[in-house]
Amino acid sequence: MNDPATVTAAATHDGRGQFGALFRRELRAYFLSPISYLVWVVFLVAAGWLFVIPLRNNAPATLSGAFQSMSTLLIFVVPLLTMRLLAEEQRLGTLETLLTDPVRERTIVLGKYCASLVFFVLLLLPTVSFPLILAALGEPDPGPVAGGYLGLLLLGALFLAIGLLCSALTMNTIGAAALSFTLLLMLWGLGAAAESLAPGIWRDVLDYASAFRRFEPLRRGVVDTRTLVWCGSLIAWTLAVGTSALSLRRRR
Amino acid sequence: MIEAHGLVKDYGARRAVDGVSFAAKRGEILGLLGPNGAGKSTVMRMLTGYLEPTAGSARLAGHPLATESLQARAKLGYLPENAGLYAELRVGEYLDYRATLKQVAANEKARAIQRALLACGLTESRERILGQLSKGFRQRVALAACLLNDPQVLILDEPSVGLDPLQVAEMRKLIRELGRDRTILFSTHVLSEAESVCDRVVILDRGKLLAEGTPADLAARFVARALHVELLGDADRALAAVATLREATAELLSREPTVRLRVTLPAPPVAESRAALARALAKADAVVIGLESEKTSLEEVFARVTQEAAA
Numbered sequence: 001m002n003d004p005a006t007v008t009a010a011a012t013h014d015g016r017g018q019f020g021a022l023f024r025r026e027l028r029a030y031f032l033s034p035i036s037y038l039v040w041v042v043f044l045v046a047a048g049w050l051f052v053i054p055l056r057n058n059a060p061a062t063l064s065g066a067f068q069s070m071s072t073l074l075i076f077v078v079p080l081l082t083m084r085l086l087a088e089e090q091r092l093g094t095l096e097t098l099l100t101d102p103v104r105e106r107t108i109v110l111g112k113y114c115a116s117l118v119f120f121v122l123l124l125l126p127t128v129s130f131p132l133i134l135a136a137l138g139e140p141d142p143g144p145v146a147g148g149y150l151g152l153l154l155l156g157a158l159f160l161a162i163g164l165l166c167s168a169l170t171m172n173t174i175g176a177a178a179l180s181f182t183l184l185l186m187l188w189g190l191g192a193a194a195e196s197l198a199p200g201i202w203r204d205v206l207d208y209a210s211a212f213r214r215f216e217p218l219r220r221g222v223v224d225t226r227t228l229v230w231c232g233s234l235i236a237w238t239l240a241v242g243t244s245a246l247s248l249r250r251r252r
Numbered sequence: 253m254i255e256a257h258g259l260v261k262d263y264g265a266r267r268a269v270d271g272v273s274f275a276a277k278r279g280e281i282l283g284l285l286g287p288n289g290a291g292k293s294t295v296m297r298m299l300t301g302y303l304e305p306t307a308g309s310a311r312l313a314g315h316p317l318a319t320e321s322l323q324a325r326a327k328l329g330y331l332p333e334n335a336g337l338y339a340e341l342r343v344g345e346y347l348d349y350r351a352t353l354k355q356v357a358a359n360e361k362a363r364a365i366q367r368a369l370l371a372c373g374l375t376e377s378r379e380r381i382l383g384q385l386s387k388g389f390r391q392r393v394a395l396a397a398c399l400l401n402d403p404q405v406l407i408l409d410e411p412s413v414g415l416d417p418l419q420v421a422e423m424r425k426l427i428r429e430l431g432r433d434r435t436i437l438f439s440t441h442v443l444s445e446a447e448s449v450c451d452r453v454v455i456l457d458r459g460k461l462l463a464e465g466t467p468a469d470l471a472a473r474f475v476a477r478a479l480h481v482e483l484l485g486d487a488d489r490a491l492a493a494v495a496t497l498r499e500a501t502a503e504l505l506s507r508e509p510t511v512r513l514r515v516t517l518p519a520p521p522v523a524e525s526r527a528a529l530a531r532a533l534a535k536a537d538a539v540v541i542g543l544e545s546e547k548t549s550l551e552e553v554f555a556r557v558t559q560e561a562a563a
Contacts, residue, residue, distance in 0.1 A: 021352035025338070032340050093336025097397070100300040101353040102326040250304045 015107040022103075022111025023118075026085070030119045039080045044126055046073055051130045055137070062140060063130055064219050067148035070127070071212060074152075074159050075184040081119065082163025083177035085112045086246065090171040095249075105246040109239055113164050120156045124149075143221030151218030154231045158211055159184055161238035168245040187211050253278050253405055253435035254299060258308035261294050261459075268294045270459040271308065276452070278404070281431040283450035284439040285554060291459040292439040293333055296409050299437065300330045313404045326355060329398030333409040335391070339383030343374060343393055346382055347400060354401040368396040371426065388419040395426070406430060408438035412445065424449050443550040453550070455557050463557045470553045471545075478546035479515045479529065480505075485538030487511040493536035497528060510541065 030036045050069035086108075089095040098108060134140045159180075166180035167173075191213040194206035207213045211234075214227050254276040261269040269291040276282040284292045297303040299310050301321045310317045315324035337346060347365045356364045369375045372392040377385070382393065391414065398406060411427065412420045427436060427449055440446050446453050447467050455463040455470075463470055483490060487507050494502035499518035506512040517525050530540050 017352050017358070018355070021349050025341075025349055029338075029340070089336075092338070093332065093334045094338065095336075096297075096302055096332045097330065097335060097350075097394075098353070100302050100325055100328065100330045100332075101350070102322045102355055103353050104322070250302065252303075 015104060018103050018107050019111045019114075022108060023115045026112050026115035027118060029084075029088075030081075030115065033084075035080060035084075036119065039077055040123055043073060043077050043123060047127055047130075051127075051133075063134065063145055063148055066127075066130060067152055067219050070152055071155055071215065072188065074156055075181065075188055077123075078120075078156065078159040078163050078184065079166075079177040079180040081123075082116055082160055082167055082180060083173045084167070085116060085164050085176075086167040087171050087173045087176045091173065095171075099246075099250070106239075106243045109164065109168070109243045109246060113161060113239060113242075116160045116164065117157055120160060121153070124152065124156070141221065144219060147218040147221040147223060150223065151215035154218075154228070155211055155215055158231055158235055158238070161235045161242070165238050165242040165245065168242045171249075253280075253313055254282070254407075254437055255311040256295070256299060256308070257310065259295060259298055259305045259310060260307035261291070261298060261303065262306045268459050269298070269305075272456065272459070272461045273308075274454050274461065274464055276435050276437055278435055279431065279433060280452065281427065281436045281438070281450050283446035283453040284437060284456065285443065285446055285453050285550075286439075286456035287558065288441075289458075290456040292456055293409055294459075295456065296330075296407050296437065296439060300328060300407055301325055302330075326401065327404045329401065329403035329406045331394055331398050331406075331408045331411055333413065335394035337382045337390055337393060339381070341382050342378070343369075343380050343382060343385075343396075344378040346393065347397060350397040351400045356401055364400050364402070367402075368399040371399055371430075372396040373422070387414040388416060391415060391419075391423075395423075399430075404434060406434055406436045406438075408436065410439055410441070412440065412442065420445070443554055447550045455554060457558050457561050460561070462561050463553075467550050467553070470550070470557070477517050479517065479526070480542070480544055480546055481513045481515055481529070481533070481540060482542030483511050483513070483533060483538040483540050485511060485533075485536065487513075489536040490533055490538045493532040493538065494529070497532055500529070511538070514546070 047066065047070050050073075051063070051066040054065050086095070089098055099105075131140060131145045162183055163176070163180040166183065167176040170176045170179055187210065190206050191210035194203050194210055194213055197203040197206065211231075214230060217224055218227065254274075256275070257273050259269055259272045260267065272291070272295055274282070284295065286292050294303065298305045299312065299317070301317050301324060304318075312324035313327040315321075315327070317324050341349065344365065347368060348361065351361045351364055366375075369378060372395050374389070374392055374396055377389060377393075380389075382390065385393065391411070395408075395411065398408075408427070412423045415423060424445060427438065430436060431449075431451075438449075450467070452464065452466050453470065454461060487504055490511055490513060491502050491504060494500050494513065494515055497517075501516045503514040503516075504511075505514055515529060517529070526543060530543065533540055
């Protein structure tokens, strides 16, 4: 028998071990899923193509256009990466054991979110070759390149949080993908709508709410702490809502 | 160890569980019986903290689930009816993962896994991939995962569903062994299983608790209205003596070497009716040498209880 004191002491632990276990299993699931590889290949081919087009037209040596295109690609990529995070647990019948083990809902959400974030970083990793190619052909300004990657990472992190929330809300993989795609499309639509408006309060409001518009300064190499705080707060809020959605399943 | 107080669960306008209360103490195996849709799984899910009750409360190993759910769950082993497993993991990897989630201390984990593998007959299967296991083995792995934290309370929802007869027998043996120093609540459709494994049973139907007690108590209370009487004397006079008792009927089973009667009484044979029967037979100069209640199966109890509730 386990020493009850050992188990009790462990039970009062802050859940770092549980986070690690959830994180590792989720990351492993990404690497074992054919959809992950399909998404990876499609994203890299599309991003590579969108990087090459301006170069063939003798455009200036910047990655601004590629970053913008990759941001738009995330609308399609992220729902496919996040749809199974919690919905798959429901489909497999493992959610019941997960929620009856002594694990906090926030640990489950954070473990899964961080795994998706790491996979997303790995997805972006091969695109580092783009600035290297650009450096071989010309003299790109490193500021906008670093800012562009920071913006892409933040945008991806925000989208992943939204995708995870959708997975928690629907508990159905296809439903989660459809809902997160719709929400991300709406976010993109806010930016497009802002552009079409004349300067004024409504344009300011849409600009404020649009994730895509907010990251434009980063692509120019301008790091605004307000953008970082806005994004960080929105991610934290979305994950908190996702945690609540998981908790509310107990009351359904 | 397990206390349920007036548990209620509503799904919209439909009441799935209606004021269910019962308790089980340490070292007791309590069976939860009921037809499909009786609310057994819902009751179990409320007791594991997976579902919050609409009303009522529950305590597990001394912890109220409403306020100390994590502490209660740390002392629980739960096997859901359709326990899912991650097909890509090996048995040992899965148990390691679940042991971490169950907060088994790092220096205890290897021993806990070994003990669970041994208890469920899985020591040879540690390296096998979960997705390639048979239903029986998968059920064993799920049960092994329940045991990792050496739980004080085990809640098993239909643990023998899908198992072959040999595996069912093994599962029953394992439940009996585990029940020696734990509290076990388990649901089953197989009443003979409940009869052979449980110390007590609770019968649910349409969300309501209909009866609770040992299988023998329930049989005596709800069904067993017949007594088998063995006596020395004249069979016809004995039959006439029984006929003098109100609403009692007797059937002659044998005349030689002793007279054996099957006597049916209007109410379960409590001490007074047994005494009245013995007195009536004594008046007919019959010497009663044996008098025992007719054996009643849990199936009959279950049928009677649910029929009475429906009526």
